[in-house]
Amino acid sequence: MARVILQNVKHVFNNVVAITDISLDIPDGEFWVLVGPSGCGKSTILRTIAGLETTNFGKIYIGDKLMNDIPARKRDVSMVFQNYALYPHMTVRQNLAFGLRMRGVKHHLIQERIAIVAQSLVLEGLLERKPKQLSGGQQQRVALGRAIARQPKVFLLDEPLSNLDTKLRDNTRHELKELHRSIGITTIYVTHSQVEAMTLADKIVVLQGGKIQQVGTPQTIYNQPANRIVATFIGNPPMNILHGTYTGEGFNVAGNFLPIISEIQQKLNFNPGQTIDLGIRPEHLTLNYEDNDPSLLGEVKVVETLGRETFVRLGLTGSNIIINAIITANRNINPGDLLRLGVDLSKLFLFDPHTEERIF
Ligand code: ATP
Numbered sequence: 001m002a003r004v005i006l007q008n009v010k011h012v013f014n015n016v017v018a019i020t021d022i023s024l025d026i027p028d029g030e031f032w033v034l035v036g037p038s039g040c041g042k043s044t045i046l047r048t049i050a051g052l053e054t055t056n057f058g059k060i061y062i063g064d065k066l067m068n069d070i071p072a073r074k075r076d077v078s079m080v081f082q083n084y085a086l087y088p089h090m091t092v093r094q095n096l097a098f099g100l101r102m103r104g105v106k107h108h109l110i111q112e113r114i115a116i117v118a119q120s121l122v123l124e125g126l127l128e129r130k131p132k133q134l135s136g137g138q139q140q141r142v143a144l145g146r147a148i149a150r151q152p153k154v155f156l157l158d159e160p161l162s163n164l165d166t167k168l169r170d171n172t173r174h175e176l177k178e179l180h181r182s183i184g185i186t187t188i189y190v191t192h193s194q195v196e197a198m199t200l201a202d203k204i205v206v207l208q209g210g211k212i213q214q215v216g217t218p219q220t221i222y223n224q225p226a227n228r229i230v231a232t233f234i235g236n237p238p239m240n241i242l243h244g245t246y247t248g249e250g251f252n253v254a255g256n257f258l259p260i261i262s263e264i265q266q267k268l269n270f271n272p273g274q275t276i277d278l279g280i281r282p283e284h285l286t287l288n289y290e291d292n293d294p295s296l297l298g299e300v301k302v303v304e305t306l307g308r309e310t311f312v313r314l315g316l317t318g319s320n321i322i323i324n325a326i327i328t329a330n331r332n333i334n335p336g337d338l339l340r341l342g343v344d345l346s347k348l349f350l351f352d353p354h355t356e357e358r359i360f
Contacts, residue, residue: 002063002153002186003028004049009058011044018044019210022058026203029184033197036207036233042190045207046156049188051075063153078147079156082163084139086131092142093127099150117145120179137168144176148183155187161196173199194236198222206230228356231279231349237311237324239349240280248272250294254319258294261345264360268350276359279349282311285325289342296323300337305329314339 004026011018019041026032034042047053049060051072060067067075078099086095093114100110118124121141131139140160147155160176161169177200180187191197197204198218206213206221206229213233214226225231225239232238244251246268250259258278260268270276289295298314301322305311310329315322317338325341333339350360 003061004154004186004188005059005061005064006045006049007059007061009045009048009055009060011041011048011053011055011057017210019048019207022210022212024205024212024215026186026188028063028186030202031180031187031189031200032203032205033189033191033201034205034207035191035194035197036213038192040207041210042207043158044210046079046158046188046190049075049154050077050079050156052079075154076152077154077156078150078152079158080143080147080160082159084143084160084163086139086142086146088131091128091130092123092134092145095131095142096123096127096146096149099146103150113149113151117149120182121145121148121175135168137164137172140164140172141175144179148179148185152185155185155189157187157189159190159192162192169193176200194234197234204234206233208233225349225358227358228277228279228351231351231358235281237282237326240282240323241351242278242280242316242321242323243353244276244278246270246272246274246276251276251278253278253296254316254321256294256296256316258343258345258348261348264348264350267360275353277351277353277356279351279358280323280343281347282324282326284344284347285323285327285341286344287327287329287331287339287341293342294345295340295342297338297340298323300333300335300339303333303335312339312341314341 006022006024009022010020022045034045036042048055055068062075096114096117097110118127123141123145126138161172164172173196201218203215204218204221205215208229214221214230221234242253244253250257296316298316300312301315302313309326312325312327349358351358
Protein backbone atom coordinates (compact mmCIF):
# COMPACT_ATOMS: atom_id res chain seq x y z
CA MET A 1 0.00 0.00 0.00
CA ALA A 2 1.33 3.43 -0.87
CA ARG A 3 -1.31 5.72 0.37
CA VAL A 4 0.16 9.17 1.01
CA ILE A 5 -1.13 11.22 3.90
CA LEU A 6 -0.22 14.75 4.90
CA GLN A 7 -1.59 16.00 8.21
CA ASN A 8 -1.50 19.73 8.89
CA VAL A 9 1.87 20.14 7.18
CA LYS A 10 3.46 23.56 7.29
CA HIS A 11 6.80 24.65 5.90
CA VAL A 12 8.65 27.85 6.65
CA PHE A 13 11.79 29.00 4.79
CA ASN A 14 13.54 31.49 7.07
CA ASN A 15 10.59 33.82 7.56
CA VAL A 16 8.58 32.82 4.48
CA VAL A 17 5.60 30.56 5.16
CA ALA A 18 5.62 28.49 1.95
CA ILE A 19 2.75 26.12 2.84
CA THR A 20 0.42 26.02 5.80
CA ASP A 21 -2.08 23.53 7.19
CA ILE A 22 -1.82 21.15 4.22
CA SER A 23 -3.84 17.97 4.80
CA LEU A 24 -4.23 15.44 2.00
CA ASP A 25 -5.18 11.78 1.93
CA ILE A 26 -4.12 10.27 -1.40
CA PRO A 27 -5.29 6.68 -1.87
CA ASP A 28 -2.94 4.01 -3.21
CA GLY A 29 -2.60 4.10 -6.99
CA GLU A 30 -4.33 7.42 -7.62
CA PHE A 31 -3.02 10.27 -9.78
CA TRP A 32 -3.29 13.63 -8.00
CA VAL A 33 -2.36 16.95 -9.58
CA LEU A 34 -1.32 20.07 -7.68
CA VAL A 35 -2.11 23.37 -9.41
CA GLY A 36 -2.04 27.02 -8.48
CA PRO A 37 -0.30 30.27 -9.33
CA SER A 38 3.47 30.62 -9.18
CA GLY A 39 4.77 30.57 -5.59
CA CYS A 40 1.65 28.93 -4.10
CA GLY A 41 3.72 26.08 -2.63
CA LYS A 42 3.31 23.21 -5.12
CA SER A 43 7.00 22.27 -5.29
CA THR A 44 7.41 22.65 -1.55
CA ILE A 45 4.67 20.05 -0.99
CA LEU A 46 6.43 17.61 -3.35
CA ARG A 47 9.79 18.25 -1.76
CA THR A 48 8.46 17.66 1.76
CA ILE A 49 6.93 14.35 0.64
CA ALA A 50 10.24 13.40 -1.00
CA GLY A 51 12.13 14.30 2.16
CA LEU A 52 14.14 17.03 0.42
CA GLU A 53 12.73 19.50 2.95
CA THR A 54 12.48 18.71 6.65
CA THR A 55 8.98 18.59 8.06
CA ASN A 56 8.93 20.39 11.38
CA PHE A 57 5.21 20.97 11.53
CA GLY A 58 2.65 18.26 10.78
CA LYS A 59 3.01 14.63 9.75
CA ILE A 60 3.69 12.82 6.49
CA TYR A 61 2.86 9.14 6.00
CA ILE A 62 3.72 6.96 3.02
CA GLY A 63 2.09 3.56 3.03
CA ASP A 64 0.88 4.15 6.60
CA LYS A 65 4.45 4.70 7.85
CA LEU A 66 5.40 8.01 9.45
CA MET A 67 8.10 9.62 7.27
CA ASN A 68 9.04 12.76 9.20
CA ASP A 69 12.38 11.37 10.38
CA ILE A 70 13.08 9.05 7.42
CA PRO A 71 15.77 10.40 5.07
CA ALA A 72 14.89 11.00 1.39
CA ARG A 73 16.81 7.98 0.06
CA LYS A 74 14.87 5.62 2.31
CA ARG A 75 11.40 6.92 1.46
CA ASP A 76 11.03 4.80 -1.68
CA VAL A 77 9.80 7.65 -3.84
CA SER A 78 11.04 8.75 -7.29
CA MET A 79 11.00 12.40 -8.21
CA VAL A 80 11.22 13.70 -11.79
CA PHE A 81 12.00 17.36 -12.34
CA GLN A 82 11.34 19.74 -15.19
CA ASN A 83 15.00 19.69 -16.30
CA TYR A 84 15.22 15.88 -16.28
CA ALA A 85 18.87 15.90 -15.10
CA LEU A 86 20.18 12.82 -16.94
CA TYR A 87 23.82 11.84 -16.53
CA PRO A 88 25.34 13.20 -19.78
CA HIS A 89 28.30 10.78 -19.92
CA MET A 90 26.11 7.69 -19.55
CA THR A 91 24.05 5.94 -22.22
CA VAL A 92 20.29 5.68 -21.86
CA ARG A 93 20.75 2.09 -20.63
CA GLN A 94 23.25 3.22 -17.99
CA ASN A 95 20.99 6.09 -16.96
CA LEU A 96 18.08 3.70 -16.52
CA ALA A 97 20.27 1.27 -14.59
CA PHE A 98 21.89 3.80 -12.29
CA GLY A 99 19.39 3.89 -9.43
CA LEU A 100 19.10 0.11 -9.44
CA ARG A 101 22.87 -0.43 -9.41
CA MET A 102 23.14 1.92 -6.45
CA ARG A 103 20.66 -0.24 -4.59
CA GLY A 104 22.64 -3.38 -5.36
CA VAL A 105 20.10 -5.00 -7.70
CA LYS A 106 21.65 -7.95 -9.61
CA HIS A 107 22.82 -7.29 -13.19
CA HIS A 108 20.39 -9.63 -14.95
CA LEU A 109 17.44 -8.25 -12.97
CA ILE A 110 18.46 -4.72 -13.94
CA GLN A 111 18.56 -5.67 -17.63
CA GLU A 112 15.15 -7.33 -17.36
CA ARG A 113 13.65 -4.27 -15.80
CA ILE A 114 15.25 -1.94 -18.34
CA ALA A 115 13.74 -4.03 -21.14
CA ILE A 116 10.25 -3.66 -19.65
CA VAL A 117 10.60 0.08 -19.06
CA ALA A 118 12.14 0.66 -22.50
CA GLN A 119 9.25 -1.13 -24.11
CA SER A 120 6.55 0.79 -22.26
CA LEU A 121 8.20 4.16 -22.99
CA VAL A 122 9.28 3.30 -26.56
CA LEU A 123 12.98 3.65 -25.78
CA GLU A 124 14.20 0.31 -27.15
CA GLY A 125 15.99 1.82 -30.15
CA LEU A 126 17.70 4.47 -28.05
CA LEU A 127 19.31 2.46 -25.26
CA GLU A 128 22.90 2.85 -26.45
CA ARG A 129 22.66 6.60 -27.15
CA LYS A 130 23.91 9.39 -24.91
CA PRO A 131 21.40 12.06 -23.74
CA LYS A 132 22.75 14.71 -26.12
CA GLN A 133 21.84 12.44 -29.04
CA LEU A 134 18.17 12.50 -27.99
CA SER A 135 15.34 14.99 -28.54
CA GLY A 136 13.85 16.79 -25.55
CA GLY A 137 10.87 14.45 -25.53
CA GLN A 138 13.10 11.37 -25.63
CA GLN A 139 15.24 12.72 -22.80
CA GLN A 140 12.14 13.33 -20.74
CA ARG A 141 10.96 9.78 -21.40
CA VAL A 142 14.33 8.49 -20.19
CA ALA A 143 13.94 10.58 -17.02
CA LEU A 144 10.50 9.06 -16.46
CA GLY A 145 11.89 5.62 -17.30
CA ARG A 146 14.64 6.00 -14.74
CA ALA A 147 12.03 6.85 -12.11
CA ILE A 148 9.82 3.93 -13.12
CA ALA A 149 12.66 1.41 -13.26
CA ARG A 150 13.20 1.90 -9.55
CA GLN A 151 9.63 0.72 -8.93
CA PRO A 152 9.05 3.25 -6.20
CA LYS A 153 6.01 3.36 -3.97
CA VAL A 154 5.27 6.92 -5.08
CA PHE A 155 6.05 9.09 -8.10
CA LEU A 156 6.57 12.78 -7.58
CA LEU A 157 6.59 14.70 -10.85
CA ASP A 158 7.40 18.41 -10.88
CA GLU A 159 6.29 19.93 -14.20
CA PRO A 160 7.83 17.05 -16.12
CA LEU A 161 6.47 18.15 -19.51
CA SER A 162 7.02 21.89 -19.40
CA ASN A 163 10.27 21.83 -21.39
CA LEU A 164 8.68 20.06 -24.34
CA ASP A 165 7.09 21.66 -27.38
CA THR A 166 3.32 21.45 -27.71
CA LYS A 167 3.11 18.33 -29.83
CA LEU A 168 5.64 16.37 -27.81
CA ARG A 169 3.96 17.50 -24.64
CA ASP A 170 0.61 16.15 -25.85
CA ASN A 171 2.16 12.84 -26.89
CA THR A 172 4.12 12.42 -23.67
CA ARG A 173 1.02 13.33 -21.67
CA HIS A 174 -0.92 10.55 -23.37
CA GLU A 175 1.95 8.11 -22.72
CA LEU A 176 2.05 9.14 -19.10
CA LYS A 177 -1.65 8.51 -18.69
CA GLU A 178 -1.34 5.12 -20.35
CA LEU A 179 1.66 4.29 -18.19
CA HIS A 180 -0.17 5.18 -15.03
CA ARG A 181 -3.08 3.03 -16.07
CA SER A 182 -0.78 0.06 -16.58
CA ILE A 183 1.49 0.37 -13.53
CA GLY A 184 -0.88 2.19 -11.15
CA ILE A 185 1.75 3.76 -8.87
CA THR A 186 0.50 6.56 -6.61
CA THR A 187 1.48 9.74 -8.46
CA ILE A 188 1.60 13.36 -7.32
CA TYR A 189 2.10 15.74 -10.20
CA VAL A 190 2.75 19.47 -10.24
CA THR A 191 1.82 21.52 -13.27
CA HIS A 192 0.89 24.97 -14.55
CA SER A 193 -1.05 23.39 -17.37
CA GLN A 194 -4.80 23.15 -16.99
CA VAL A 195 -4.98 20.63 -19.80
CA GLU A 196 -2.60 18.32 -17.93
CA ALA A 197 -4.52 18.81 -14.70
CA MET A 198 -7.93 18.21 -16.26
CA THR A 199 -6.88 15.18 -18.34
CA LEU A 200 -4.49 13.36 -16.01
CA ALA A 201 -5.94 13.86 -12.55
CA ASP A 202 -8.11 11.58 -10.48
CA LYS A 203 -8.17 14.54 -8.11
CA ILE A 204 -6.98 18.12 -8.53
CA VAL A 205 -5.68 20.11 -5.56
CA VAL A 206 -5.98 23.87 -6.13
CA LEU A 207 -3.59 25.91 -4.01
CA GLN A 208 -3.11 29.58 -3.41
CA GLY A 209 -0.90 31.36 -0.92
CA GLY A 210 0.35 28.06 0.52
CA LYS A 211 -3.19 26.91 1.36
CA ILE A 212 -5.54 24.37 -0.18
CA GLN A 213 -8.51 26.05 -1.82
CA GLN A 214 -10.26 22.91 -3.02
CA VAL A 215 -9.68 19.20 -3.63
CA GLY A 216 -11.91 17.48 -6.16
CA THR A 217 -12.27 15.58 -9.39
CA PRO A 218 -11.68 17.69 -12.52
CA GLN A 219 -15.46 17.79 -13.09
CA THR A 220 -16.15 18.98 -9.55
CA ILE A 221 -13.48 21.66 -9.71
CA TYR A 222 -14.88 22.91 -13.03
CA ASN A 223 -18.60 22.62 -12.25
CA GLN A 224 -18.66 23.32 -8.52
CA PRO A 225 -15.69 25.56 -7.68
CA ALA A 226 -15.55 26.29 -3.96
CA ASN A 227 -14.78 29.97 -4.38
CA ARG A 228 -13.78 32.71 -6.79
CA ILE A 229 -10.10 31.77 -6.66
CA VAL A 230 -10.79 28.23 -7.91
CA ALA A 231 -13.48 29.41 -10.35
CA THR A 232 -11.17 31.88 -12.05
CA PHE A 233 -8.07 29.66 -11.91
CA ILE A 234 -9.54 26.63 -13.68
CA GLY A 235 -10.91 27.31 -17.15
CA ASN A 236 -9.26 29.02 -20.08
CA PRO A 237 -10.06 31.84 -20.75
CA PRO A 238 -10.99 32.26 -17.09
CA MET A 239 -14.54 32.65 -15.82
CA ASN A 240 -15.97 36.18 -16.15
CA ILE A 241 -16.87 37.73 -12.82
CA LEU A 242 -19.51 40.45 -13.10
CA HIS A 243 -20.48 42.76 -10.31
CA GLY A 244 -24.29 42.89 -10.21
CA THR A 245 -27.20 43.96 -8.02
CA TYR A 246 -29.92 41.61 -6.82
CA THR A 247 -33.39 43.03 -7.57
CA GLY A 248 -35.57 40.29 -6.10
CA GLU A 249 -36.53 38.98 -9.55
CA GLY A 250 -33.04 38.79 -10.94
CA PHE A 251 -29.75 40.62 -11.33
CA ASN A 252 -28.86 43.92 -12.91
CA VAL A 253 -25.51 43.84 -14.65
CA ALA A 254 -24.41 46.99 -16.45
CA GLY A 255 -27.98 47.81 -17.48
CA ASN A 256 -28.79 44.23 -18.53
CA PHE A 257 -31.36 42.20 -16.63
CA LEU A 258 -30.72 38.52 -15.93
CA PRO A 259 -33.80 36.87 -14.38
CA ILE A 260 -33.25 34.52 -11.45
CA ILE A 261 -33.97 30.83 -11.95
CA SER A 262 -35.98 29.03 -9.27
CA GLU A 263 -33.08 26.81 -8.10
CA ILE A 264 -31.09 29.94 -7.26
CA GLN A 265 -34.09 31.74 -5.70
CA GLN A 266 -34.57 28.86 -3.27
CA LYS A 267 -30.97 29.08 -2.05
CA LEU A 268 -30.38 32.82 -2.02
CA ASN A 269 -31.20 34.72 1.15
CA PHE A 270 -30.15 38.13 -0.13
CA ASN A 271 -32.28 41.27 0.09
CA PRO A 272 -33.09 43.30 -3.01
CA GLY A 273 -30.43 45.98 -3.52
CA GLN A 274 -27.55 43.81 -2.30
CA THR A 275 -24.55 43.45 -4.57
CA ILE A 276 -23.44 40.05 -5.75
CA ASP A 277 -20.73 38.65 -8.02
CA LEU A 278 -21.97 36.62 -10.96
CA GLY A 279 -19.71 34.11 -12.65
CA ILE A 280 -20.16 33.21 -16.32
CA ARG A 281 -17.74 30.99 -18.18
CA PRO A 282 -16.75 32.31 -21.63
CA GLU A 283 -18.05 29.09 -23.21
CA HIS A 284 -21.51 29.66 -21.72
CA LEU A 285 -22.11 32.84 -23.73
CA THR A 286 -23.65 32.40 -27.15
CA LEU A 287 -24.73 34.10 -30.36
CA ASN A 288 -27.58 31.63 -30.71
CA TYR A 289 -30.39 32.78 -28.45
CA GLU A 290 -34.06 33.67 -28.76
CA ASP A 291 -35.26 37.30 -28.62
CA ASN A 292 -36.57 37.01 -25.07
CA ASP A 293 -33.59 35.14 -23.69
CA PRO A 294 -31.35 36.97 -21.19
CA SER A 295 -28.35 38.57 -22.83
CA LEU A 296 -25.51 41.04 -22.39
CA LEU A 297 -24.88 43.91 -24.79
CA GLY A 298 -21.47 45.32 -25.52
CA GLU A 299 -18.93 46.56 -28.00
CA VAL A 300 -16.51 44.12 -29.55
CA LYS A 301 -12.94 44.97 -28.54
CA VAL A 302 -11.03 41.95 -29.81
CA VAL A 303 -11.88 39.04 -32.13
CA GLU A 304 -9.67 35.99 -32.58
CA THR A 305 -10.61 33.12 -34.82
CA LEU A 306 -9.52 29.87 -33.17
CA GLY A 307 -10.69 27.53 -35.94
CA ARG A 308 -13.95 25.94 -34.92
CA GLU A 309 -14.61 28.65 -32.33
CA THR A 310 -14.14 32.40 -32.02
CA PHE A 311 -12.81 34.31 -29.04
CA VAL A 312 -14.48 37.67 -28.46
CA ARG A 313 -13.67 40.31 -25.88
CA LEU A 314 -16.66 42.54 -25.23
CA GLY A 315 -16.88 45.86 -23.33
CA LEU A 316 -20.35 45.92 -21.78
CA THR A 317 -22.26 49.05 -22.84
CA GLY A 318 -22.48 51.80 -20.24
CA SER A 319 -19.89 50.21 -17.94
CA ASN A 320 -16.21 49.43 -17.66
CA ILE A 321 -16.89 45.68 -17.44
CA ILE A 322 -14.99 43.56 -19.97
CA ILE A 323 -16.06 39.98 -20.62
CA ASN A 324 -14.53 37.16 -22.64
CA ALA A 325 -16.61 34.80 -24.75
CA ILE A 326 -15.88 31.65 -26.73
CA ILE A 327 -18.59 31.39 -29.35
CA THR A 328 -19.44 29.56 -32.52
CA ALA A 329 -19.65 32.45 -34.97
CA ASN A 330 -21.93 32.00 -37.95
CA ARG A 331 -21.20 35.50 -39.28
CA ASN A 332 -18.40 38.03 -39.46
CA ILE A 333 -17.64 39.85 -36.23
CA ASN A 334 -15.36 42.87 -36.16
CA PRO A 335 -13.91 45.15 -33.50
CA GLY A 336 -16.29 48.10 -32.95
CA ASP A 337 -19.43 46.01 -33.64
CA LEU A 338 -22.25 46.17 -31.15
CA LEU A 339 -22.93 42.59 -30.10
CA ARG A 340 -25.49 40.89 -27.89
CA LEU A 341 -24.54 37.54 -26.35
CA GLY A 342 -27.07 35.17 -24.82
CA VAL A 343 -26.42 33.89 -21.28
CA ASP A 344 -27.15 30.31 -20.30
CA LEU A 345 -28.73 30.96 -16.89
CA SER A 346 -28.51 27.32 -15.85
CA LYS A 347 -24.70 27.73 -15.97
CA LEU A 348 -24.55 30.89 -13.89
CA PHE A 349 -22.41 30.94 -10.71
CA LEU A 350 -22.95 33.31 -7.79
CA PHE A 351 -20.27 34.38 -5.33
CA ASP A 352 -20.50 36.27 -2.08
CA PRO A 353 -18.72 39.57 -2.82
CA HIS A 354 -17.19 39.65 0.67
CA THR A 355 -16.13 36.07 1.45
CA GLU A 356 -15.74 35.12 -2.26
CA GLU A 357 -17.30 31.72 -1.44
CA ARG A 358 -19.60 30.25 -4.07
CA ILE A 359 -23.26 30.62 -3.11
CA PHE A 360 -24.57 28.82 -6.18
P1 ATP B 1 6.28 27.77 -9.15
O1 ATP B 1 4.97 27.42 -9.79
O2 ATP B 1 6.75 29.14 -9.51
O3 ATP B 1 7.32 26.70 -9.31
P2 ATP B 1 5.47 26.79 -6.53
O4 ATP B 1 3.99 26.83 -6.40
O5 ATP B 1 6.10 25.47 -6.80
O6 ATP B 1 5.96 27.89 -7.58
P3 ATP B 1 7.24 26.91 -4.24
O7 ATP B 1 8.48 26.76 -5.05
O8 ATP B 1 6.78 25.74 -3.46
O9 ATP B 1 6.01 27.41 -5.17
O10 ATP B 1 7.42 28.15 -3.29
C1 ATP B 1 6.47 28.52 -2.30
C2 ATP B 1 6.96 29.77 -1.55
O11 ATP B 1 8.14 29.45 -0.83
C3 ATP B 1 7.30 30.94 -2.46
O12 ATP B 1 6.94 32.12 -1.80
C4 ATP B 1 8.81 30.83 -2.59
O13 ATP B 1 9.38 32.10 -2.83
C5 ATP B 1 9.21 30.29 -1.25
N1 ATP B 1 10.44 29.48 -1.32
C6 ATP B 1 10.60 28.33 -2.03
N2 ATP B 1 11.84 27.82 -1.85
C7 ATP B 1 12.48 28.66 -1.00
C8 ATP B 1 13.78 28.69 -0.40
N3 ATP B 1 14.68 27.72 -0.64
N4 ATP B 1 14.07 29.73 0.41
C9 ATP B 1 13.17 30.69 0.69
N5 ATP B 1 11.92 30.72 0.18
C10 ATP B 1 11.57 29.72 -0.65
